[in-house]
Every structure is written in structure tokens, then in C-alpha cells.
Amino acid sequence: MRRVISILVENEAGALSRISNMFSARGYNIESLTVAPTEDASLSRMTIVTSGSEDVIEQITKQLNKLVEVVKVVDLSEAEHIERELMLIKVRAGIKEREDMKRMADIFRGRVIDVSDNTYTIELTGDCRKLDAFIQALDPGAIIETVRTGASGIGRGNRVLRV
Amino acid sequence: MDRIKGVELNGAEIVVRCLQEEGVEYVFGYPGGAVLYIYDELFKQDKVRHVLVRHEQGAVHAADGYSRSSHKVGVCLVTSGPGVTNAVTGIATAYMDSIPMVIISGQVPTHAIGQDAFQECDTVGITRPCVKHNFLVKDVKDLAATIKKAFYLAQSGRPGPVLVDVPKDVTAMVTEYQYPETVSMRSYNPVRKGHAGQIKKAARLIKQAKRPMVYAGGGVILSNAAPRLTEFVRLLGFPCTNTLMGLGGYPGTDRQFLGMLGMHGTYEANMAMQHSDVLLAIGARFDDRVIGDPAHFAQNPRKIIHVDIDPSSISKRVRVDVPIVGNIPDVLDDLLTLLRADAGERDAAALEAWWQQIATWRARNCLKYDRASKIIKPQFVIEKLYEVTGGNAFVTSDVGQHQMWAAQFYKFDQPRRWINSGGLGTMGFGLPAAMGVQLANRDATVACVTGESSIQMCLQELSTCKQYRLPIKIVNLNNRYMGMVRQWQQFFHGNRYSESYMDALPDFVKLAEGYGHRGVLIDQPADVEPALREAFARKDELVFLDVITDQAENVYPMVPGGKGITEMILSEEL
């Protein structure tokens, strides 16, 4: 089962590797991991997308909590939450393809942020499925390069994760 | 100790001051370039005594044995690069068994980090997976607070080794020194009290139990809860078993004690474990060597109550019904209060029937061995060791068959007397651990039960024993085989003894003598007891007893890997 785990962690050197090491050492998978400082510079917020059985997820949250630098852990997917991911995708956009490509980006509410003679770079945000769908919708031959940030997540409404 | 505030000190002085503040008696270590300033400061004072080992692995095992036998934090000091890598086996050993320890390691100067400098290694990276936590101190201003945190982390919650990596230039830099009085970390708050609702649920289950079983592990030893556990088990009249790490947590000679459980546990302990209807697990982590195949274990329905300070130990391998996260003494106190207030309605007849069932399992006499043997049986040696030491020795062990025989045949009535590497199973642990034990308990009797293969892994420490006059008694159960490996090869690999026989063994008697100790060869059953008596009478001398034992003896019972705990191979004698 796919799970989105949110972590507040001390913004210290080595904290990230401690967390990613734990996943690899115990054989848990990481689909994506994002991290950046929060409004409080002493804390970083991390979103990890992982998957596993109930038991595995329970162990993952326990093992995360056990790490000395981890302040709080929440399994966002236990309740209502929002996920967003940013993708930058460079596609073939010569004279012939331009129109179509622009239209496609519009449909997905993407923005063309860089243009050259034969390429567009499109910026797209959304949940992972939307980004996947965009890639699916393109002719594979049209894609030159993609870069995705991995999902960031936050709880809906009054569900908050802070110290 | 007088608290010195606001003085200017360099990093090396700070390290030593902090150790003094923590009341550290012994630092086990080995010098090198990166820690020279620290060694210089050690030289200038006499509160913290340094024990010079012969290999850094020995330093860590010695600090470990010191801690296990005293409940204090073990402390070691090693240099950068090879000093640290040599220490890793010891650190991982302590980590697996949750031993409180602080390791101070030297590092190349901060400006050289990352330059592939001489004797540089990524200490924090290398040790990360086998420490509770580690720190690299880049600024001397953080040094005292970091060491304070290290000691706090090592001994609170689920204990474990904590490493502090100190670059050489940091040990030379000067700052105002003040040792923090307290530590508070928003990210680290181990619980002590168990959840009251869960404890009530547990008490209810305990009262309803018809076939109860108490399964207590290393957590009881680590939290000094042996007296509480004993009180608890006696009050209830329940049967009790200990894991390899929990031996001594409940008196080994008590009628309610069923012996160790697990892969080499007793028949009665494993049967009672499997057939219990309410299982109370206390500071034990359902290790694979203990419950075997979890699916087989789950075939018999039972309610499980699990007390552990580390939530990740709970429901890791076996689903439990009543998890109680908390410190064992606190939880047992709460449980005792509830049970005392209302002990009624317990099913005495059911408990009686359960004990009768256990008596039939006991009657299998699963630890029986051939007492008439003309060749020395290893079990016999341990029984004699028990008699000769009056059951009061500290016994350290290495890893293999001898370890299991020591665990089965030496009855530990007290905690912290049985010192062995359970989780990592580190050959080479026994002798250096015994050094730490002897230093922590200067006048106590310390025996190291070992095998001819294990002892060779940290043999160099015989020299340390000489230097510090440590009168350890080494009982080498010499079967000329890596017996535990040979046993598996006999059972599971068609008697193909691939590389488990070691040719060209040293003459251990001469070897002991070469290090300035006494060595004794014993090869007749009749000589075992007199030789042990004579050795233990020598209070000031290390005696190396090389006991030539039966090469073919196996450890029974045995649960083959991956099998259920009742699928035991029993000795042919039965």
C-alpha cells in the first residue's frame, strides 16, 4: 500500500542520511523523498512516499520515531491530505509540434517556462498521478528530459504537524 | 566533584573534565595521532584511569563488560581511521545488546575532513548503523554539551552506544568551559510510565490466565528490574523463562524457573511458551533465535502482553494484544499494585493443572548428558565450574557451543553475572569483556568460558590482563573444532566439516605462560574439579585452563533454524 509519511526533523548535518540509511538498512523502499527547512530554520520537514503492508508501515513509523533527531512523524495517508509534486519536462517542440504541445500543457495547467528553437520546458504541479498522466499523454519520442521533485504533503484543514 | 564554571579550557581538557564530571572510573583505549592532546590531558590527572588494551576491539568489549556487570556507562577512546574501524565490531556488539556506552574517537582536523587525509575515515558514516546516535563536533564550543548529551542518550530509554567524533584541532582550541547540568532534547523523550489503561487490560488478562507464562529478557537486566520481576512472578505463582540475555533476571535455581528458552532452550520452556494462553513478555524482543518460525508460533492462539521501552520492539516479529511501552520497573510496580489490590477470582485449579503439565515436560530431562564418559564432557566442566564458584562468579563467554552450555548449566541467581554477546554473537568478546568485568568488580571471581577458536580472536588481551593484574580464570572448552559450526554441518550439511576444524592449534599452556600467566592442561574427567579448585584459589593470578573436551558433543535441545520452537532435536540419550 502506498503511504505518505511526513517527518519533522532537527535541521542538522547527517539527519537526512540517518533517515535514508534506516530505510535501506531495513529494506524499506523509498518512492520519493523531499526535504527542506521549515519557517523555523532549526527544523526540516520531510515527505517520504513509501509502500508496504500495515506491519511494515507501523515499523517504519516506529523506527523513524526512534531516531534521535526526529521530532515528529505522521502518516499523512491515514486521513485527508494534499500532495503536490513539481515536474519540469523538456519536450520536442519544433514548428510542427508547438501548437499541440502548448495545448497539451494548457489542458494539464502546465506553464511553458523556457523556449528554444526546437524545445519547450514545461512546469507542471499536481499530485503524482496527474504528472504521470501528463507523461502518458505525450508521445514518448517527444520527451527529452524530465525532472520531478517527489511529493510534498500536508494534512487537510486542522490536521497540522508542528512542534 | 567541585563544579568549575567559566574557566577557559582547550578541547582535550574539556573531554577529560567531562569524563570526570560523569564520574568515569575507567577509559578503555588506544592512542594515536588524532587523540594525542586528549592522551596528554589524561596523563596530567589521576581521576579517570586509562586502561591500555592491545587492540581497539578489546577496548570496546572491555568497556562493554564493564557496563554489563556494573550498570555504569562504558567508555572508550580510540584514534581516527584504523582505530575506529577496529572498534566497529565492538560497537556493533554493544548496539545489538543495548549496552550503554560512550565512544570518543579522534578525527583528522576539521580543515582536512573530506581530503582523504592521513588516517581519515567517515567515522560518523561508518558507525551510524550500529550506534544509538553519533556526533561530529566541529566547534569546541559544542564539545561539553555534546558529551553530556552522549552520556544521557547512552543510558536513557533503550540504552546503546553513542559515539562522539572529535577532530584534532577541536581538541586544541580553547573555549569557556561549563558542563551542562541537564539535557533536554525536544526530539528525544523516552517514556517511563506505562499507559494506565493498557496496564489495567494486562492485569485483567493475567487474572484470567489458565496457562500463563512469563518470558523475560535482557530488558530486565538493563533496567535493574530483577528483584521486581522475581517479586511479581512469585506473587502470581507463574512459570518464568529467560532469554539468553535475560539470564539472572529471575533466579536460575528457583522452582518456577523453566530455564532458558529458544533455539537451545529447555524442552519445558519451549513447550510452555508454545502452549501458554497468556504470555507476558517483559523486555524481550521475540528474537528469531527465541521463537523460531513466527507462523508456527502463531498456530496456538494466545494473548500476548508485551512490556518494552522501545515501541519498535513491539509487534515487530509477533503481533501482540496488549502493548505496554514503558520502563520495566515502573510498569511492574503499577501492575503489582493492581494485582495486589484485587487478586481474587484467579483460577487456581487451572494453574495447578498447568504446573502438572509442565512437570511432565520437565521429566524429559532435556539437558541430560553422559556423566560416565571417559572423555571430558563440556557440560560437566560447567557444572563443576558452578559448584566450585558457588554459583557466584561473573561468567563471560565467547560464542559457540561453549556459550550455550554455559547458559544452560551455570544457574545464575543474580542479574549482571552472565556476560555474553547475544545479538551479534561476536567471537572474541569473552576475554576483553572479562577484563572490564574484573575492573568493575575488583574482588569478584571472574570466569571466561571460551572455545579454542573464539579465544584466538582477541587473544592479545592476555597482555592487558598481565599489565593490570586481572586474575581472570579462562576456561577453554577445547574441542578442536568450531563446534557450533561443526554441529550445523553434522545436522544440516551431511557431515561435511568444511573448514570448521583448525589444525596447528597453539599450546595454550605455553601461550599463557608466554604472556606471564599460569596455564594448565586438563584432559581427564577426574582432574576437572581439582584443577578448577586450584585455579580459583589463586586470587591474584590469571589461570588459563585448557580443557580437552569431547569433540563430538552437541548442544541439545536444538530448534533448527526456521522451525517452530517445539520442533526440537533432543539428545540421543533420551
Ligand SMILES: Cc1cc2nc3c(=O)[nH]c(=O)nc-3n(C[C@H](O)[C@H](O)[C@H](O)COP(=O)(O)OP(=O)(O)OC[C@H]3O[C@@H](n4cnc5c(N)ncnc54)[C@H](O)[C@@H]3O)c2cc1C
Ligand atoms: C550461538 C547463539 C545461540 C543463541 N541461542 C539463543 C537461544 O537459544 N535462546 C535465546 O534466548 N537467545 C539465544 N541467542 C541470543 C539471541 O540471538 C538474542 O540476542 C536474544 O535472544 C535476545 O534477547 P532478548 O529478547 O532478551 O532481547 P535483548 O537484546 O536483551 O533486548 C532487550 C529488550 O528490552 C528492552 N528494554 C531495554 N531497557 C528497557 C527498559 N528499561 N524497560 C523496558 N524495556 C527495556 C529493549 O528495548 C529490547 O527490546 C543466541 C545467540 C547466539 C550467539
Ligand SMILES: Cc1ncc(C[n+]2csc(CCOP(=O)(O)OP(=O)(O)O)c2C)c(N)n1
Ligand atoms: C567473529 C565471528 N566469526 C564467525 C562466527 C561464526 N561462528 C559462530 S560459533 C563459531 C565457532 C566457535 O568455535 P569455538 O570458539 O571453538 O567454540 P565451540 O563452538 O567449539 O564451543 C563460529 C565460527 C562468529 N560468531 N563470530
Ligand SMILES: [Mg+2]
Ligand atoms: Mg571449539
